[in-house]
Amino acid sequence: MTVRVRIAPSPTGYMHIGTARTALFNYLYAKHHKGQFLLRIEDTDRERSTPEAVTALIDGMKWLGLNWDEDVTFQFERSPRHAEIAREMLAKGHAYYCYATPAELEQMREEQKAKGLPQKYDGRWRDRDPKDAPAGAKPVIRLKAPQVGATVVRDLVLGEISVNNTELDDMVLLRSDGTPTYMLAVVVDDHDMGITHVLRGQDHMTNTFRQVQIYKAMGWDVPKFGHIPLINGEDGKKLSKRHGAVGLHEYQFMGYLPEAVRNYLLRLGWAHGDDEIISDAQAIEWFDTDGLQKSPARFDTKKLRSLNAHYIRQADNARLLSLILPLLSEKASFTVGEMAQQKVLRGMNSLKTRAETLIELADAAMVYVMEHAATNDSKARALLADEGNKALLESFLPRLAAQNDWTATALEASVRSFTEEKGIKLGALAQPLRAAVTGLTVTPPIFEVMEHLDREVVIHRIKASVSA
RNA sequence: GUCCCCAUCGUCUAGAGGCCUAGGACACCCGCCUUUCACGCAGGUAACACGGGUUCGAAUCCCGUUGGGGACGCCA
Numbered sequence A: 001m002t003v004r005v006r007i008a009p010s011p012t013g014y015m016h017i018g019t020a021r022t023a024l025f026n027y028l029y030a031k032h033h034k035g036q037f038l039l040r041i042e043d044t045d046r047e048r049s050t051p052e053a054v055t056a057l058i059d060g061m062k063w064l065g066l067n068w069d070e071d072v073t074f075q076f077e078r079s080p081r082h083a084e085i086a087r088e089m090l091a092k093g094h095a096y097y098c099y100a101t102p103a104e105l106e107q108m109r110e111e112q113k114a115k116g117l118p119q120k121y122d123g124r125w126r127d128r129d130p131k132d133a134p135a136g137a138k139p140v141i142r143l144k145a146p147q148v149g150a151t152v153v154r155d156l157v158l159g160e161i162s163v164n165n166t167e168l169d170d171m172v173l174l175r176s177d178g179t180p181t182y183m184l185a186v187v188v189d190d191h192d193m194g195i196t197h198v199l200r201g202q203d204h205m206t207n208t209f210r211q212v213q214i215y216k217a218m219g220w221d222v223p224k225f226g227h228i229p230l231i232n233g234e235d236g237k238k239l240s241k242r243h244g245a246v247g248l249h250e251y252q253f254m255g256y257l258p259e260a261v262r263n264y265l266l267r268l269g270w271a272h273g274d275d276e277i278i279s280d281a282q283a284i285e286w287f288d289t290d291g292l293q294k295s296p297a298r299f300d301t302k303k304l305r306s307l308n309a310h311y312i313r314q315a316d317n318a319r320l321l322s323l324i325l326p327l328l329s330e331k332a333s334f335t336v337g338e339m340a341q342q343k344v345l346r347g348m349n350s351l352k353t354r355a356e357t358l359i360e361l362a363d364a365a366m367v368y369v370m371e372h373a374a375t376n377d378s379k380a381r382a383l384l385a386d387e388g389n390k391a392l393l394e395s396f397l398p399r400l401a402a403q404n405d406w407t408a409t410a411l412e413a414s415v416r417s418f419t420e421e422k423g424i425k426l427g428a429l430a431q432p433l434r435a436a437v438t439g440l441t442v443t444p445p446i447f448e449v450m451e452h453l454d455r456e457v458v459i460h461r462i463k464a465s466v467s468a
Numbered sequence B: 001g002u003c004c005c006c007a008u009c010g011u012c013u014a015g016a017g018g019c020c021u022a023g024g025a026c027a028c029c030c031g032c033c034u035u036u037c038a039c040g041c042a043g044g045u046a047a048c049a050c051g052g053g054u055u056c057g058a059a060u061c062c063c064g065u066u067g068g069g070g071a072c073g074c075c076a
Helices: A017-032 A051-064 A075-092 A102-114 A182-192 A202-218 A248-253 A258-267 A280-286 A301-314 A317-332 A338-352 A358-368 A378-385 A387-401 A408-422 A426-438 A446-452 A455-467
Strands: A004-007 A036-041 A095-098 A140-143 A150-155 A159-164 A172-174 A197-201 A224-228
Touching: A004 A017, A004 A197, A017 A036, A017 A051, A017 A197, A017 A224, A017 A248, A017 A258, A017 A280, A036 A051, A051 A248, A051 A258, A075 A095, A075 A140, A075 A172, A075 A182, A075 A202, A140 A202, A150 A202, A150 A224, A159 A202, A172 A182, A182 A202, A197 A202, A202 A224, A248 A258, A258 A280, A258 A301, A317 A338, A317 A358, A338 A358, A338 A446, A358 A446, A378 A387, A378 A426, A387 A408, A387 A426, A387 A455, A408 A426, A408 A446, A426 A446, A426 A455
Parallel strands: A004 A036, A197 A224
Antiparallel strands: A095 A140, A140 A172, A150 A159
């Protein structure tokens, strides 16, 4: 049997980081088992679904590199089919009309809550004759769920899980306006799409029991289920906006590489021995449900950053340049030209070992973009305000002006011989030099920066700082 | 409140009854390298929630307690 899995997000604004991880797991599961990975947009909630949100979901999937097979299924388009199944269940005696009004049900729940009873539909229309229906009332269709026994699921992650059927109530399948509920639509779509394995968050566990009852009522094959532990915030509480970013796109904006996010998400709730850095090919080769964790994991930004730093170091320089180019132009307030881009590219090897995000990479790369040295670094200004340093720089200037070989190696040699003659440490001149040339105290190796910067620019900046 | 699920360093995790004096990674601390900052390399601190069983032997199996998460909609 070919494995067919799906990710079924609802378009309610953006792609949640947890949804992204579930999508990744499903994708890898499909690839590992040489099956198909499908995308279904669950847009049956017409109030909240928007075309923008659908686009956000699709963009998120593409950014993460999770390409799906076949066409995207839009759940709402299938509502006639869902209604058809609801009527079929009605005909088979597995469902019934319920005329209770929302207000009536709310009152029922409040009474249950007040008495400390479990909150669930009490089945008031289960055995009642539809002839008793109030005139003009629009009914919903409810599942006639089994009231004895237990519903048992052999979970791919948790093992056997079960619940007594007395705990489950008769859920709504078709709303009074004729539209299907999530519970019905998911089952019908998964069945029609030939889904064999459902890997989803543990927040769906109770839904699974109820959905299994629908499969059984229809006499359909029940797919295998696997309930993935949820992602919590750094404080162990439910991941929410107050923890920072929950939208996948936010990670993109914060300068994370998709491969880093992929690797991080993969290791959150899943492991393959002690492996940490895992390539896409290895992920496909290794991923299976036996490596999934049972308990929830906390989101750790520090580890994500560390992984991101790793992948930035691995990344192709030209790719990095293209990724930070919009950032550079934005920071500079002008379009960064070809010359500056070439300087950044030449300095990239040193820049990328110092950045954990693309934002930091862009910040550091600005030394090659700006016309003048930075002026807002107080430590650098203090260094240049020192008369001794000024005198030192001034006395070194003629050497620099006479410098033939404008390479990092030669520049370093020149500075070394100068400091040796003066009997001072290399850093005694290198650091003021860094401050004068860049306006900063922390940069890539200063001789390399000088090499990539034009000679005239370097000399001009030193002169400017000396005479300031 | 009711039901479901879970429980190893601060965090992510390895661990399938003896290989565990509990391993790795991130973070943290320290050293080396060094023109700053990083990278890299070498060390270090740090965990089996608790209580009962089962067993010659338990981080691993069972029960309970505690703690955590989730679900209880004509949302998905």
